[in-house]
Amino acid sequence: MKIIKIVLLFLVLSLISFTAIHKYYVSVTEVEYVKEKKSVQIISRIFIEDLEDVIQLRYNEDLRIEKENEVPEIDFFIEKYLKAKLIININGEEKLVNYLGKEFDNDIVICYLEIEGVDKIQSLEIQNQVLFDLYAEQQNIVRTKVNSENKSFILIKENDKGLLNFK
Numbered sequence: 001m002k003i004i005k006i007v008l009l010f011l012v013l014s015l016i017s018f019t020a021i022h023k024y025y026v027s028v029t030e031v032e033y034v035k036e037k038k039s040v041q042i043i044s045r046i047f048i049e050d051l052e053d054v055i056q057l058r059y060n061e062d063l064r065i066e067k068e069n070e071v072p073e074i075d076f077f078i079e080k081y082l083k084a085k086l087i088i089n090i091n092g093e094e095k096l097v098n099y100l101g102k103e104f105d106n107d108i109v110i111c112y113l114e115i116e117g118v119d120k121i122q123s124l125e126i127q128n129q130v131l132f133d134l135y136a137e138q139q140n141i142v143r144t145k146v147n148s149e150n151k152s153f154i155l156i157k158e159n160d161k162g163l164l165n166f167k
Contacts, residue, residue, distance in 0.1 A: 025050065025135040029086070029128055033121050033146040040090070040121075042097065042113040044082065046130060051109055054134045055081060067104050078102065082111060082130070089125040090118055121146050125163045132157045 029044040052065040059077045064070070079099035088095050100112040128140040140155040146166050153162040 025131060025138040026141060027128075027130050027138070028141045028143070029126075029130075031088075031124070031126065031142065031144045031146075033118065035120075035147075038116065038118050040088070040095075040115040040118050042086075042088075042115070044086070044111045044113065044130070045105075045108050046111065048104070048107055048109045050131055050134065051078065051081075054131055057134065065109060075099070075101070078109075078111065082113065085129040085132075086113070087127040088115060089123075090115070091120075091122050092125075121166055123163065123165050125161060126155075127161045128155050129157075129160050132160065 027044060027046045027050075029042065032041050033039075034041055048065050052063070055063055055065070055074070055077050058081065063074055063077060065074055065078075082099060083097055086097060088097060095115045095118070098114050098116065100114055102109050102111045104110070124144060124146060126142055126144075128142055130140055131138040132140075136157060138157065140160075141152065142155060142162060143152045144150070144164060146164070149166055151164050153164075155162060
């Protein structure tokens with residue numbers, strides 16, 4: 001377990017420390033259950049350039065993700081893409097993921113999502129295919145905090161789902 005934490009820390013620090021050019025294809029998604037709000041809060045960190053490339057490839061080659069003077073449609077396409085690529089089942093039932101918005105941190109776009117009306121979580125299945133259609137070597141790190149338990153896993157194109165059980 002300690003080795004996994006060290007590897008995850010290395011990958012997260014690598015993701016955060018890159019500036020203009022990066023050679024690793026990694027996203028980090030945090031999933032936290034907030035029992036008091038009956039809400040699953042999701043934060044996904046993706047390199048701006050990678051997300052822009054996949055949106056241009058799938059939807060419109062002229063769309064740009066920019067910190068200023070961004071076209072309003074970009075949020076529509078980010079939401080459409082994330083809802084297609086990030087699928088969450090809670091207690092065996094697929095849940096509607098609401099896109100709340102985004103903000104920027106250097107080269108990274110931070111996307112905020114939420115699932116409302118969750119009374120309890122006994123099992124959580126996450127399928128994260130973000131950027132798998134663009135990069136074969138893409139890795140998606142998923143960190144969860146549910147019922148005071150922290151669990152993590154790494155998804156790759158050949159293994160794009162993780163299933164966790166909780167008390």
